[in-house]
Amino acid sequence: MVEKIQPKQQRRGGPNRHHRNNFQNAKPIQTKTPETPKPLDSFDRFRGKIFRRRDMKIHDESKTSQSGSLTSSNETLRVIPIGGCEEVGRNMTVFEYGNDIIILDMGIQFPEEDMPGIDYIIPNISYLRGKEKNIRAVIFSHGHLDHIGAAQILLEKLGYPPVVGRNFTLAMIKKRMEDYAPGSAKKLKTILVKTINDRFTFGKFKIGFFDIEHSIMDAVGVILGTPSGNIIHPGDWTISTGSERVTYNHLSKIPSPRILMLESLGATDFRTDPVSDKEMYANLQMLIDKAPGRVIIGTFSSQIKRVGKLIEYAEKIGKKVALEGFSMKSNVEIAQTLGYIKVAKNTLIPINEVNNIPDEKVVIICTGAQGEGNAALSRIVADNHRFVRLKKKDTIIFSSSVIPGNERTVQRLKDNLYRKCDNVIHTNLMDVHVSGHTNAAGIKEIIKQIKPDFFIPVYANHYFLKEAAKRAVEIGFPKERIIVPDNGSVIEFKDKQFKVAENKIDTSYVFVDGLGVGDVSQIVLRDRQVLAEDGMIVVIVQIDNKTGKLIGSPDIISRGFIFMKEHKDLIEATRQKVRDITTDKDSKTEADPDDIKNSLRNELGQFLFQKTQRRPMILPVVIEV
Ligand SMILES: [Zn+2]
Numbered sequence: 001m002v003e004k005i006q007p008k009q010q011r012r013g014g015p016n017r018h019h020r021n022n023f024q025n026a027k028p029i030q031t032k033t034p035e036t037p038k039p040l041d042s043f044d045r046f047r048g049k050i051f052r053r054r055d056m057k058i059h060d061e062s063k064t065s066q067s068g069s070l071t072s073s074n075e076t077l078r079v080i081p082i083g084g085c086e087e088v089g090r091n092m093t094v095f096e097y098g099n100d101i102i103i104l105d106m107g108i109q110f111p112e113e114d115m116p117g118i119d120y121i122i123p124n125i126s127y128l129r130g131k132e133k134n135i136r137a138v139i140f141s142h143g144h145l146d147h148i149g150a151a152q153i154l155l156e157k158l159g160y161p162p163v164v165g166r167n168f169t170l171a172m173i174k175k176r177m178e179d180y181a182p183g184s185a186k187k188l189k190t191i192l193v194k195t196i197n198d199r200f201t202f203g204k205f206k207i208g209f210f211d212i213e214h215s216i217m218d219a220v221g222v223i224l225g226t227p228s229g230n231i232i233h234p235g236d237w238t239i240s241t242g243s244e245r246v247t248y249n250h251l252s253k254i255p256s257p258r259i260l261m262l263e264s265l266g267a268t269d270f271r272t273d274p275v276s277d278k279e280m281y282a283n284l285q286m287l288i289d290k291a292p293g294r295v296i297i298g299t300f301s302s303q304i305k306r307v308g309k310l311i312e313y314a315e316k317i318g319k320k321v322a323l324e325g326f327s328m329k330s331n332v333e334i335a336q337t338l339g340y341i342k343v344a345k346n347t348l349i350p351i352n353e354v355n356n357i358p359d360e361k362v363v364i365i366c367t368g369a370q371g372e373g374n375a376a377l378s379r380i381v382a383d384n385h386r387f388v389r390l391k392k393k394d395t396i397i398f399s400s401s402v403i404p405g406n407e408r409t410v411q412r413l414k415d416n417l418y419r420k421c422d423n424v425i426h427t428n429l430m431d432v433h434v435s436g437h438t439n440a441a442g443i444k445e446i447i448k449q450i451k452p453d454f455f456i457p458v459y460a461n462h463y464f465l466k467e468a469a470k471r472a473v474e475i476g477f478p479k480e481r482i483i484v485p486d487n488g489s490v491i492e493f494k495d496k497q498f499k500v501a502e503n504k505i506d507t508s509y510v511f512v513d514g515l516g517v518g519d520v521s522q523i524v525l526r527d528r529q530v531l532a533e534d535g536m537i538v539v540i541v542q543i544d545n546k547t548g549k550l551i552g553s554p555d556i557i558s559r560g561f562i563f564m565k566e567h568k569d570l571i572e573a574t575r576q577k578v579r580d581i582t583t584d585k586d587s588k589t590e591a592d593p594d595d596i597k598n599s600l601r602n603e604l605g606q607f608l609f610q611k612t613q614r615r616p617m618i619l620p621v622v623i624e625v
Helices: 017-025 149-156 167-180 251-253 276-291 304-316 326-337 351-356 378-382 408-421 440-450 462-474 521-536 568-583 593-612
Strands: 077-083 091-099 099-103 121-124 133-140 163-167 190-192 200-202 205-211 220-226 229-233 256-262 293-299 320-324 361-366 395-399 423-425 452-459 491-494 497-500 512-515 534-541 550-559 616-624
Touching: 091 220, 091 256, 099 205, 099 220, 133 200, 133 205, 149 167, 149 616, 163 167, 167 190, 167 326, 167 408, 205 351, 251 440, 256 440, 276 293, 276 304, 293 304, 293 378, 293 521, 304 320, 304 361, 320 326, 320 351, 351 361, 361 378, 395 408, 408 423, 440 462, 452 462, 521 534, 534 568, 534 593, 550 568, 568 593, 593 616
Parallel strands: 099 133, 133 163, 163 190, 229 256, 256 452, 293 361, 293 395, 320 361, 395 423, 534 616
Antiparallel strands: 077 091, 077 491, 091 099, 121 512, 200 205, 205 220, 220 229, 491 497, 534 550
């Protein structure tokens, strides 16, 4: 996994050489403030042109110049995914046309197992350095953290460009900013998307929207119109099997070239008949209704629509709801403030009151269905929760899927729950979860409906993108019009052709750890990995600064390597080794502490590996007296 941490093209900081060359030809950066957006009359003005497929010139690999050099001509639409094309999360795409830049989403990625201590990863915006003035707007498709989670950091770094989004999305961003730096939300320049028919012009970009379905309120699809192509980007989306089905046929009327950038998480989900929302809610309601005692529902706080419906249902049948988990509470609060969740004041109760109410009247909705150590459900199961102790009669519902990578943790959580409760319900037993993402059939369906000229699968791990490309080919979409990007790919559209530059922009990881942004480097991370795997040993020696002779006995401290009290022999042998290493030095020359440190690190490392087959980090401290 370490190679994932390596910068893709060059070290963080500054655009790569190729781009720098191009930008020398670019126009000087405009200093005027972004244009005030005004509604477009609509996309109708484009509809006169009817696109004929045979007119389309197809990308020809042989024509791609050797250097991947691209003209910085004003008619070129540049699409640059900064993140979200090799992972789930860190979604952020830059659209550039002449001197105008529009950004879509600023998400975070959660750390991998080999990134100890990292809170999250944010998109690398080094490509935008020096181009801040060109950023006309940042559009947010919806309020999930993998789309807005880095906003509080990146918006500040980019000088607070105008932010475009629907009501709930903007409220989520403001909340995130306030949690990060109180008072910072005031600096936001927001442009509210009041209805799906709103249109905005930002420089050469004409921005429109369309309805989509997703698990959060106010999720919206975005259309970015430029003279060189019209991007259609649903953000995260699904096609429900319900009666109020959202369709996308109308998007096929957008003028060519239509470029569909499609979140493709469902590309390998081949279930022909996914569970409908309706069935899921029927099951959940039945369980809440019939529960002999308390109901504890573990779900994602991002499933805010579902949480809202469950609260409303509980109220309807006279039950009280307690919410547990920071994000759960704050998301519901925002939804309530905006009127998206409508419940009476006394329906929601604080968690410390659950024990004052008869069990059969209590519903607890909490985070932690992934077994996250500090989350509410884990604490409840471990008897570490301040107010909730599990009872045999409780009904526990996992209204969630298992995120890949969390299988073992979730299994352990379930095992512990089964010991304590008689009624544990999860998706293997009953349909109590529906994903907010479509399946393979949905991907084919949306492509058929929109009839794009180019298809760019995005917002998922690389293999999903490749699989989504296959789904498109299966329904006859021409392979040569599919672009599977990596993070940092620079895709250019001009004259109905596309070109992918040979060089990528820098998208190496930027880690956030506590209050530090980007200050944890690969070296720090590698140290943490070593410490986590083999621990460390500190060796303190005092030497005579003239002769280099060892004074007294070396001190040895072990942490995470061996328990010293139980390994006195090894400690003694180590101490003797330290003596040998330090006395070996030439006593005629002046003592060189660095030299001694290096010897200690190397020779002691070998010695300990021979003895233990472990490679602890060795920290030599040489004190000259
Ligand atoms: Zn989402």
